[in-house]
Amino acid sequence: MFKEAIYHRPKDNFAYAYDEExxxxxxxxxxxxxxxxxxxxxxxxxxxxxxxxxQRKPMKKSGSTELHDYWFVExxxxxxxxxxxxxxxxxxxxxYFSEGGFFDYQPADxxxxxxxxxxxxxxxxxxxAWVKDTVWYQIFPERFANGDPALNPPGTLDWGSADxxxxxxxxxxxxxxxxxxxxxxxxxxxxxxxxxxxxxYSNHKYDTIDYMxxxxxxxxxxxxxxxxxxxxxxxxxxxxxxxxxxxxxxFPPFQEVLTEQEKSRYKDWFHLREFPVTTGKEPNxxxxxxxxxxxxxNTENPEVKNYLLKAAKYWIEEFDIDGWRLDVxxxxxxxxxxxxxxxxxxxxxxAYILGEIWHDSMPWLRGDQFDAVMNYPFxxxxxxxxxxxxxxxxxxxxxxxxxxHMYPASVNETAFNLLGSHDTPRIATxxxxxxxxxxxxxxxxxxxxxxxxxYYGDEIGMAGGQDPGCRSCMEWETDNQDRExxxxxxxxxxxxxxxxxxxxxxxxxxxxxxxxxxxxxxxxGKTGRLVFxxxxxxKSAAIQDCTFLNEGxxxxxxxxxxxxxKEPLNGMNVIDLPPFGFRIFEQ
Numbered sequence: 001m002f003k004e005a006i007y008h009r010p011k012d013n014f015a016y017a018y019d020e021e022x023x024x025x026x027x028x029x030x031x032x033x034x035x036x037x038x039x040x041x042x043x044x045x046x047x048x049x050x051x052x053x054x055q056r057k058p059m060k061k062s063g064s065t066e067l068h069d070y071w072f073v074e075x076x077x078x079x080x081x082x083x084x085x086x087x088x089x090x091x092x093x094x095x096y097f098s099e100g101g102f103f104d105y106q107p108a109d110x111x112x113x114x115x116x117x118x119x120x121x122x123x124x125x126x127x128x129a130w131v132k133d134t135v136w137y138q139i140f141p142e143r144f145a146n147g148d149p150a151l152n153p154p155g156t157l158d159w160g161s162a163d164x165x166x167x168x169x170x171x172x173x174x175x176x177x178x179x180x181x182x183x184x185x186x187x188x189x190x191x192x193x194x195x196x197x198x199x200x201y202s203n204h205k206y207d208t209i210d211y212m213x214x215x216x217x218x219x220x221x222x223x224x225x226x227x228x229x230x231x232x233x234x235x236x237x238x239x240x241x242x243x244x245x246x247x248x249x250x251f252p253p254f255q256e257v258l259t260e261q262e263k264s265r266y267k268d269w270f271h272l273r274e275f276p277v278t279t280g281k282e283p284n285x286x287x288x289x290x291x292x293x294x295x296x297x298n299t300e301n302p303e304v305k306n307y308l309l310k311a312a313k314y315w316i317e318e319f320d321i322d323g324w325r326l327d328v329x330x331x332x333x334x335x336x337x338x339x340x341x342x343x344x345x346x347x348x349x350x351a352y353i354l355g356e357i358w359h360d361s362m363p364w365l366r367g368d369q370f371d372a373v374m375n376y377p378f379x380x381x382x383x384x385x386x387x388x389x390x391x392x393x394x395x396x397x398x399x400x401x402x403x404x405h406m407y408p409a410s411v412n413e414t415a416f417n418l419l420g421s422h423d424t425p426r427i428a429t430x431x432x433x434x435x436x437x438x439x440x441x442x443x444x445x446x447x448x449x450x451x452x453x454x455y456y457g458d459e460i461g462m463a464g465g466q467d468p469g470c471r472s473c474m475e476w477e478t479d480n481q482d483r484e485x486x487x488x489x490x491x492x493x494x495x496x497x498x499x500x501x502x503x504x505x506x507x508x509x510x511x512x513x514x515x516x517x518x519x520x521x522x523x524x525g526k527t528g529r530l531v532f533x534x535x536x537x538x539k540s541a542a543i544q545d546c547t548f549l550n551e552g553x554x555x556x557x558x559x560x561x562x563x564x565x566k567e568p569l570n571g572m573n574v575i576d577l578p579p580f581g582f583r584i585f586e587q
Contacts, residue, residue, distance in 0.1 A: 005030035020121035136453035145176025188493035207248030239323035323352030436580035535577035
């Protein structure tokens with residue numbers, strides 16, 4: 001037994017309150033090393049005749065990667081507190097693992113045991129319940145639709161008449177979004193994530209000039225109010241982009257710093273290294289990346305903090321927006337985000353707070369800062385497997401299993417799962433124009449745990465490389481849209497909304513994975529289970545040893561153009577799949 005590979009700590013993703021009465025406990029061991037794990041647990045004050053009273057409960061293997069197995073158990077402590085340890089069994093050895101280390105016997109002294117002191121409901125991670133069932137659609141406002149040409153900035157080009165560049169404008173605005181809400185409702189969208197809409201110099205608006213004003217090319221506050229109301233009337237939530245890590249070059253306080261230098265009352269609003277402050281390719285102040293036009297804000301400064309928190313509350317109080325996506329969230333101090341959460345939740349308790357973080361984000365997901373992060377580890381793994389085919393099915397399953405075990409289940413249920421965005425090449429381009437690969441991407445995304453997001457135009461097959469190529473004008477000419485792909489995505493969204501097992505009301509685990517790009521995963525819940533078999537290969541596949549399909553009664557889902565028909569399955573040992581094909585079975 002490789003004891004050095006056994007790991008647990010009574011915190012974060014290894015021990016947490018799932019709800020006000022339930023604890024989730026996890027253990028990590030070396031892959032294929034330990035065959036059984038049991039949780040030994042009891043109330044720390046439950047003693048009889050000088051002996052601590054404990055129970056045992058088998059743990060379930062919840063997933064495996066190339067290096068580790070993960071074990072899981074759910075406990076409802078009757079008095080909200082717990083002491084616990086693990087009994088680990090291999091073929092030849094049994095050991096007891098606790099906070100006090102490893103033992104050959106179950107220790108009698110509970111000082112050796114892991115401790116969950118008390119299950120306080122206020123300490124449990126709670127994200128807005130509505131997010132679990134939301135399907136998001138990301139809109140880059142400048143490129144979605146031009147509904148009011150009178151608002152066009154100088155030099156605006158005809159819609160779609162040129163390739164996108166960092167400098168050109170096509171006149172997208174709020175009226176254009178309102179003109180196409182029928183389209184979004186038809187697709188099944190229930191949430192819109194807008195990239196920045198506040199007054200800024202660029203076409204992307206991540207260089208804010210005024211956090212309290214709408215950019216005039218999009219419309220005014222009255223138009224935005226009508227847009228939010230129109231969305232809400234259709235059951236569509238609205239989330240805005242908050243760029244609080246940095247401002248824009250033309251942000252008035254920064255302009256005063258450039259003018260007044262050391263005498264400026266705003267000099268402490270930024271991270272200035274020396275005077276005089278100079279811009280250019282090598283600015284002598286902190287910026288987003290090394291972009292001199294985006295000076296980094298000092299969020300430890302009370303005046304900066306008050307200004308930004310006022311803005312965060314204002315757009316909720318005045319316009320009833322439903323959430324904030326936080327740009328470059330990992331470069332802002334944790335203290336600011338804690339105050340941000342308190343400010344936002346004070347005016348709208350079920351507002352969604354989403355951080356842009358591309359790496360392991362556990363420090364931001366303990367219930368005191370964000371409700372979720374943009375799940376780029378999911379994105380990268382899905383794109384590498386389905387679109388680029390850079391990794392095998394086994395490597396993909398390992399990566400996704402690792403992602404699922406990085407966070408508590410309650411965090412995974414509201415993780416923001418995207419396939420592409422304004423910062424990445426479009427999935428059609430990454431897939432080499434192969435629609436079958438794109439379909440598999442959408443099938444996996446929309447049947448996975450979390451809250452999925454589509455990037456505008458991907459559902460109709462739009463192509464585009466890295467920024468700015470991924471920011472082209474939305475294609476509104478029906479003849480130029482891939483309507484067959486649209487209908488397929490529309491059907492998947494319908495299934496996610498109407499089939500609890502397909503959507504976010506069920507657990508997820510891989511059943512099989514191999515080196516031939518074949519994959520089987522399961523969604524299970526109180527109402528049964530779904531099994532998905534995918535062939536991410538240009539060759540037909542025959543997946544062997546599927547005898548579980550002979551156990552009990554099964555239905556197979558048959559996809560038609562606009563619906564799914566369920567037909568009885570008369571047993572099956574081998575699952576045959578066409579190139580880039582899939583089959584779904586329900587029990």
